Amino acid sequence: MTESFHSWYSPTLGKQFEMLVFGESGFPLVLFPTSMGRYYENKDFQLIESAAWFIENGLVRIYCPDGIDSLSWYNKGVHPSIRVHNHIQYDLMLHNELFPSILEQSGAGRLALAGCSFGAYHAMNYGFRHPERVKYIFSMGGAFDIKGQVDGYYSDDVYFNNPVDFIPSASHPAFGDLHVILGTGDHDICFDANLKMAEILRNKHISHWLDVRQGANHDWPVWRSMFPHYLSMIR
8 A cells, every 4th residue: 555745835824734645546535633633643543554445456545634723623722713713724725735736636526525533523614615626525423513612702714614503504506416424323422413413414405324333432443444334435
């Protein structure tokens, strides 16, 4: 399985940015780290290994970008408005720097996005803000409500980066062929969050699958069993 490390200066973030890429061809999938995780987290916890067959057979190429949660949503040392601003810069970096490059390299029209726990928030938030860029969203143990990270602060910027708030009123032609999987377990701490998101998507008639694993909790072994299953659904 081919692995490559990439590092560049991001003018949007004003800092060096790092990423691992696995595979040389196939459908492009961006896999976000969990809360305050780094670009190597999904490799370290063997999530990449669980997808090795798809990577080695050229069916998917997986991009693992760094996260900046410690500067944004989890940065309790700054005002919530700055946390939101920093997240928006991350979104802009993805949208204007990273994702156009991935799409050009792959020749694909749209991406797949995936993540576990808070990584699923990033996948869901970007995917529904920019569905013209995204074909698949694979959420594993996802959390989707950001209000707990802003200490009661609220603004339009919070609203438009909080999927449980903005998705019910959002509309876009690309919603018609967006495919979402919400993977969770009946013992997952985010189980209720996934039920709520499934209801939101159902009310909007957006194609989705609520995959509830019996006896499963909020942990990497569960996500390692989900991930290859979801990759098999890319067409």
